[in-house]
Amino acid sequence: GQNIDQPTEMTATEGAIVQINCTYQTSGFNGLFWYQQHAGEAPTFLSYNVLDGLEEKGRFSSFLSRSKGYSYLLLKELQMKDSASYLCAVLDSNYQLIWGAGTKLIIKP
């Protein structure tokens, strides 16, 4: 079967750095997405990785290792508004997105 694993919840301090991990086992791989979802709202796109390595976009970076079936999202200089759930999703061989259950990130002052 297909599986995406992420930690259920993480806590970090305002101004700090946090890394959210995602491991996957899917039938095929056509890229990995990270989305942010604030409580009660729709998911919004953060990043897309299809090749190994690090993609940096402002305070957010995303890393991919296809051989290890592993990705992480790195958030720097955390702000209170970063409190949200972070969803990892893999585009499988049928070009359907397989989603993890999400990681709820709690930021403390």
Added chain:
Amino acid sequence: DAGITQSPRHKVTETGTPVTLRCHQTENHRYMYWYRQDPGHGLRLIHYSYGVKDTDKGEVSDGYSVSRSKTEDFLLTLESATSSQTSVYFCAISEDGTSGNEQFFGPGTRLTVL
């Protein structure tokens, strides 16, 4: 923001009644998707469409049907609602479903089946 709306935003219905949710887009994107989101689960694909009158099943399609008669509208119908279909339903759109194009999500519909 992508122009995508869902209606209704909230609905309470009774077991056994039919329910139709509507997704409307103004982006002229080819692909449209219906997902449900439940606590402890990732988003799960119900049905998707890759063009007018072209639809296919997703992971959790039992008990659901869809229709797309116009590019801008994608309807999700619960033929006979059950309590297990209580969920938040999201519609999403993308330009191209076979590449790394991101999906844009509507605001969601919270459905409660009593």
